[in-house]
Structures are given as structure tokens and as C-alpha cells.
Amino acid sequence: MFGMFKSIAFSLSFAVVCVTSIFSSAAAGENSVSAGVNHPLSIVEADVLVGRRKLIMRLKCYAEDLELLHGVEPYEETGKYDNTELQEGTQDHAKYLLEKILIMDAEGEVLEGEVTEIRPFEIPKEGIPAGQLMNYTIGYIFEYTYEEPPEFITMEQRMIADGALLPTELKYIVKQSGADVSYGGSGKIMKPAIPETFQFDWEGVPDKNDDVAVWDKWLEEQREKNLGIESYGSVYSFFYITRREVRQEILIPIASLSTFIDIESEDGRFLEIDEQDALKPKIEALLSAANPVTIDANAVQPKFDRIDFYGLDIRDFAMQAERRKISMANGRVGVIMSYDPGGAPAHVSVTWDMFNSIVRSVDTVVIALGTVRRTQFSKFLENNTYTWSNAEPVNDEAIETVPAEFDLPFWEGFPWLSLLLFVGAIVTFASGRFRDSKAQRFTIAGALTAAALLCVPLVKVDLYAPWSRRMQVSEQKADEVFAALHANLFRAFDYSSESRIYDGLAKSVDGKLLGELYLQLNDSLRIKEQGGAVANITEVNLLKGKLRENGKSFSTAKPGFVYRCKWNLVGDVEHWGHIHERTNVYDASFDVQAIDNQWKITAMKLEDVPQGIVKRRLRKF
Structure with a gap:
């Protein structure tokens, strides 16, 4: 387009020169001076x-x-x-x-x-x-x-x-x-x-005489340092597809954004914090209407998780720096939009249609279920829709319960208090002590009998044979049971929806503890440096464990034990193509109880949850 304008301008200039020369020569002869024409x-x-x-x-x-x-x-x-x-x-x-x-x-x-x-x-x-x-x-x-x-x-x-x-x-x-x-x-x-x-x-800049290997190493180090952002004036798009969500993240220079929407700045050179806040609704309106996303053939509207304003320091968006005024010339806006797939997605498509004379192309990285692919949207392409399809449907792997194996009682729920009261009623009625008052004996015996009947459903005990190990588990068995429960606990967080996570937790956690434990674990997975984003669990390792209290009788009179263990959990959060990885070490005590012939965690007390050091690494494209 620019070349066409330049050619037209040159042609017009040449024509003006010719016409001017002709008319000047005709009017003044050879000694006349034609007015020159400026370079366009x-x-x-x-x-x-x-x-x-x-x-x-x-x-x-x-x-x-x-x-x-x-x-x-x-x-x-x-x-x-x-x-x-x-x-x-x-x-x-x-x-x-x-x-x-x-x-x-x-x-x-x-x-x-x-x-x-x-x-x-x-x-x-x-x-x-x-x-x-x-x-x-x-x-x-x-x-x-x-x-x-x-x-x-x-x-x-x-x-x-x-x-x-x-x-x-x-x-x-x-x-x-x-x-x-x-x-x-x-x-x-x-x-x-x-x-x-x-x-x-x-x-660490290499010398011009250094060989190619030295330069390649330096360039890779620079790319790692800059988190893969190779140009501060370009628009970048990152598209994430996981079992639980679809997410689009966009980095766009403020100067480029200003070509799509009006940006009000009193200073003209900087955006103050209140001006950034005033700009957010405009950004949401722009991106809600543009760049449509469909999941399994259904159009899905974005949820705006974050709209942040960054300076040039790469640490600004690597660690979500404190808010401050941002330069209009070199500032950038980072937008994170999420789309609820309603389960593990099978087909996802995204269209980019935000182009003008400044934003002519957008480099995009698609990270889908562990695979990475680079693509580019361009105003010069007829089709700017990227479609992802999963060849193998993702199914949530079932979590198995952990059976509780005990010697069964020969009399389950023996009403010992009722039996004692009933015997007392018989003895009272037959006793000669109240020989002179038959009515008194009858009244006391009747009261004891009524009390015995009332206590039948309330006060019970399971009777076991003297040789049975009704309340005991060996240390080896406790280790095996707890390892299985602990693995189930975190495998549930791999599920594709919150309801499925709850269902998975219910296989190993008592219903009364479900909500509390979900929130407690979810909170421990948040990475504050990334705005409280919940990390994806990548690895769980039991470090050590010990049976602390064996044969404990809980309030519901079911057998169980107390187990204390220490484990580490590796989780990561990825934004803008770089990964924040944190390893937390946990120390907690668990009450484990046999309920309906299944082992369940009925209580958890975290002794210590120090926030681990966040490591940053660049995803290789």
C-alpha cells in the first residue's frame, strides 16, 4: 500500500514538473526558471x-x-x-x-x-x-x-x-x-x-570474533531472560487448552492498543493508575466483541481474569509488580481471559480479527494438553481461525475407594445400657424388699423398663471376640492405607470440573470435611506472585510418615488411627509462555476412620505450610 502511494506521489510530481516546464517555456522562453517540485x-x-x-x-x-x-x-x-x-x-x-x-x-x-x-x-x-x-x-x-x-x-x-x-x-x-x-x-x-x-x-555480550556456538548460547540466555518476548513493540497471544479451562492471554503495547480504542491521558505521556482503571471497561468491550472463541461448536464469552499494565522490566509481569503509572510509549497491557469448557474440551477454535495498519500480524503460541505449536494470524491471510481438535477424548480416570478390612463383631450394636436397665427392672419387681408395696415395685420396674427401651437406639457397643484385632492396624498397613488415601486426595484435582473434583475427593474424604479440605488445599496451591492463581499439581511425593495413634475410637465409635506425614507438592502456573513453579513442603496430621467398610480421612490439621521458593522457567517453543 505504501509503495503504491509513493508511486502515485512520484508520478504526480513528475507530471507537475512536465506541465510546469511546458507552460513556463511557452510563456517565458529558454531563459525562464521553472519552479521546482519538492520530493513527496x-x-x-x-x-x-x-x-x-x-x-x-x-x-x-x-x-x-x-x-x-x-x-x-x-x-x-x-x-x-x-x-x-x-x-x-x-x-x-x-x-x-x-x-x-x-x-x-x-x-x-x-x-x-x-x-x-x-x-x-x-x-x-x-x-x-x-x-x-x-x-x-x-x-x-x-x-x-x-x-x-x-x-x-x-x-x-x-x-x-x-x-x-x-x-x-x-x-x-x-x-x-x-x-x-x-x-x-x-x-x-x-x-x-x-x-x-x-x-x-x-x-555477557560476546565479542564479534567469538564463534557461532558462543553467540547461540548468549542469544538463548537472552531469550530465557526475556521470557521469550523478542520484540517490545509486537502483539503476542498465548492460547492454553487444559482439561479444566480454555484461556487466552494477550500482550499488546499501549501504543498499538491506542489504534483500536481512545485512551485518555491527562499527561499525554503516562497513564496514571486511575486512568488505567478507567481504560479496563473499554478493553473488555473491545475483546469481548472481537476474537470469538468456540468450544465444541458453542460460542463462549470470555471471563476477564486480569487486565494488568506493565512497564519494560520483565519482572513486572513475571511477578505481578506493584501498580504504578505506565509510559504510553513503552508500556504494555496484559489481558487474561478464560472460557469455561464445561468439561474436558474436544474441539476449540479461536479467530483473530483485530488488524489495522499498525497491527498487521500476531504471533500466537497454542499450548494444548502438553503439546506446543506456534502459529500466526495476519491481515494478509484469508482465514485467521485456528482450530484444535483432540484426537483422543480425555476421560477422567476413576478414583477407587480404599476398603477397610476388619474382623466383624459377633454382636454389632449391643445395647448394653438397655440390657442393664431391663435386668434391674426384673430384679426390682421380684425383690421382696418392696413386699408391703406392690404398687411401688411395679412403678420402679416400669420406669426401668421404659428407660431400657428408650436407650436401645441411643447407647450401643460392638462386641468382638477376645481374639479379634478389631481396632488395630499394623504400621505397614497404616502406611499402605494412608499412601492410597493421600494419592487420591491430589489426583482429584486433575479432574475437569469442580463437581468432579468434589466427587473424587468424596472417595477418600468424609462428607463433613469435603468443603473445608477443598478450600484449604486450594488456598495452599495459590501463587501470590501471580495474583493468587491456583497452581496445577504436577508432582506429589510422600517424604515420611508415622502411625501416631492406633486403634482410636472416634465419636461415632468406628475404628481408625491417626497418621502424621510430611510431603512435598510441586505445582506450576503458566502465563505469557513462562512457567512459575513452586515446591511446598507440608506437615500434617490426619484422622483416618473406617466408615461403611471404607477408609476415609475425617480430619486434617496442617502443622506447617511454608511457602516454597518460586522458580521461573521459559516454555520451549
Whole structure:
């Protein structure tokens, strides 16, 4: 498209030159001077060298910009430019470039630059005829100083002349001092209001003479350090498909987002926290209408889990940094949307239709049930829908109960108190002590009999043979029983819905404890550094366990035991293609009870749950 505009502009310019020449020749003959035609496009070339304490920018532009931007015009009488105006315009253009080409630090603050050298073009004695400024170039050198070697530098150009058909283009190349690393070049163009951010490593950059293996290792380390984010000006999309949810995560520069929705900023350079909050509903409205998702042929609306605003520091979204004002030039917005699949999904599709002249393509990574695939959406493609299908349906593996094997009582639920009261009634009625008062004997015996009948369902005991081991389990048996219950406890969290998780827990946990234990375990899996997201359990290891109390009789008079154990649990949360992994070590006591001939956990007391260290690693694409 741009090439077409350029061709049209050039053709129009050529036509105007021809027409002007013809009419001028006809009117004034050979001695007339035709008015030249300006080059239709303003181009500035920038060579930027970033040092540890100073940034040096060398600029080259065409002298024609003095006419395009500063109103320098040839005299009608002579058809030539005034030399003094050209010299003054050269000075004015330095101020213009210093104002319109912005160099910013990691926080988005504009660095103050200084014009250290101006290299004007040589004006011939006879002067420069109209239309010939394109043949001359001007050079400028700007310098910017800072106290520490910068990790990030952001460049933005705002060279848009009033009434110009096309904006000024900035061709740039950025180099790091002392390293064979450069950005841009090869015709890389920076257009107005579309900033570019560059990152620098001041410690481990290989020498230009190092072999390919050294450079490959360094590049991989940089990618790991930057969590796979290779460009701070690009839009990234991560699409996750698990047994329990479908999730889409988008990283988009604020500058790119502003081309889709109006962003209000009082300062114009920064978004304050209240302005970020005011922007969130607009983002939700934009993304709810765009990028539709279907799960098993059903359109599903997103739930917005998080909308965060990030700076350039990679730790901002790696550890969800404290909220603060964000630069409009180099800030980014991270959006996490989840979609409820209602169970393990079989078919999922997502369409990306947010394109314009700035966002032309979106790199996307799809992570589905452990498999990873890269794809790209582009405005130049006819079909921008990605469809995932699971060849093998995912079924929740059944959790088996743990049977309780005991010697059965020869009299289960023996009403010992009722029997005792009934015997007392018989003895009282037959006793001669109340010989003189038959009515009194009858009354007492009747009361004892009534009490005996009343206690039949209330007070019971199981009677076992003297040789039975009705309340005892061996240490080996306790280890086996608890290991099975403990494994079931965390396998339930692999299920694809909350109701299935509860059903799985019910196989090993008493109903009264279900809700409490679910919330307790769920809370222990949250990673605070990621906004309280619940980690996926990847590994559970029993470290040690001991039977503490054998043959315990619980309130319901069922046999059981108390078991204390220590275990570690490895869980992870993944966002933006990087994984936060935490290993927690738990120490807890469990009451284990035989209920309906099945072992069940009836109580759990966590002795110690220290928050483990979060390790971060990059998913390999």
C-alpha cells in the first residue's frame, strides 16, 4: 500500500514538473526558471550508538526538509533560495529534530538531549535553484547522558508536518557500544507515534570474533531472560487448552492498543493508575466483541481474569509488580481471559480479527494438553481461525475407594445400657424388699423398663471376640492405607470440573470435611506472585510418615488411627509462555476412620505450610 502511494506521489510530481516546464517555456522562453517540485516524502536517517554513560545519535536529512518543514522558499524573481534563510533553517531544523525524536528510559521519561554538532551543506556561490535542495544533505549529532548503563532505550518520532500528505519516515540503526549487536538497519522504518524499544546487555555480550556456538548460547540466555518476548513493540497471544479451562492471554503495547480504542491521558505521556482503571471497561468491550472463541461448536464469552499494565522490566509481569503509572510509549497491557469448557474440551477454535495498519500480524503460541505449536494470524491471510481438535477424548480416570478390612463383631450394636436397665427392672419387681408395696415395685420396674427401651437406639457397643484385632492396624498397613488415601486426595484435582473434583475427593474424604479440605488445599496451591492463581499439581511425593495413634475410637465409635506425614507438592502456573513453579513442603496430621467398610480421612490439621521458593522457567517453543 505504501509503495503504491509513493508511486502515485512520484508520478504526480513528475507530471507537475512536465506541465510546469511546458507552460513556463511557452510563456517565458529558454531563459525562464521553472519552479521546482519538492520530493513527496521526508526521510531522516539515524545512526544511534548506545554507550554506558552516553547515547550518541547521528542524523542525516535532506535539505529539502527546510522547505517542507520550515517554510524556506525560493525568490520568485531569481528562482533561488536565500542563503541566509537556508543557514537559519538549518539551525531551526536541529531544534525541530531534537524536539520530535524522543529518547526515553525504561520508565518512559524523556532524556534531555544536546545538539553537539551541525554539519551544514555547502551552498554554492551562485546559489541553489528551486527544486534542487534534494541534492544536499545536512548532518546533526545529538548526545544524551545518563548515570547508569541503560537496560532499555525507547525511541519515538513525532515528525508530522502540518498539511503534509505523508509523514516523515525515520530510517534507523541502533548499536550497542563494545558489542557486535545492532537493531534496525536494512531499511527499517520508524513511523510517527509508533515507538520502538531496545534492550541492552552490558555484562555477557560476546565479542564479534567469538564463534557461532558462543553467540547461540548468549542469544538463548537472552531469550530465557526475556521470557521469550523478542520484540517490545509486537502483539503476542498465548492460547492454553487444559482439561479444566480454555484461556487466552494477550500482550499488546499501549501504543498499538491506542489504534483500536481512545485512551485518555491527562499527561499525554503516562497513564496514571486511575486512568488505567478507567481504560479496563473499554478493553473488555473491545475483546469481548472481537476474537470469538468456540468450544465444541458453542460460542463462549470470555471471563476477564486480569487486565494488568506493565512497564519494560520483565519482572513486572513475571511477578505481578506493584501498580504504578505506565509510559504510553513503552508500556504494555496484559489481558487474561478464560472460557469455561464445561468439561474436558474436544474441539476449540479461536479467530483473530483485530488488524489495522499498525497491527498487521500476531504471533500466537497454542499450548494444548502438553503439546506446543506456534502459529500466526495476519491481515494478509484469508482465514485467521485456528482450530484444535483432540484426537483422543480425555476421560477422567476413576478414583477407587480404599476398603477397610476388619474382623466383624459377633454382636454389632449391643445395647448394653438397655440390657442393664431391663435386668434391674426384673430384679426390682421380684425383690421382696418392696413386699408391703406392690404398687411401688411395679412403678420402679416400669420406669426401668421404659428407660431400657428408650436407650436401645441411643447407647450401643460392638462386641468382638477376645481374639479379634478389631481396632488395630499394623504400621505397614497404616502406611499402605494412608499412601492410597493421600494419592487420591491430589489426583482429584486433575479432574475437569469442580463437581468432579468434589466427587473424587468424596472417595477418600468424609462428607463433613469435603468443603473445608477443598478450600484449604486450594488456598495452599495459590501463587501470590501471580495474583493468587491456583497452581496445577504436577508432582506429589510422600517424604515420611508415622502411625501416631492406633486403634482410636472416634465419636461415632468406628475404628481408625491417626497418621502424621510430611510431603512435598510441586505445582506450576503458566502465563505469557513462562512457567512459575513452586515446591511446598507440608506437615500434617490426619484422622483416618473406617466408615461403611471404607477408609476415609475425617480430619486434617496442617502443622506447617511454608511457602516454597518460586522458580521461573521459559516454555520451549
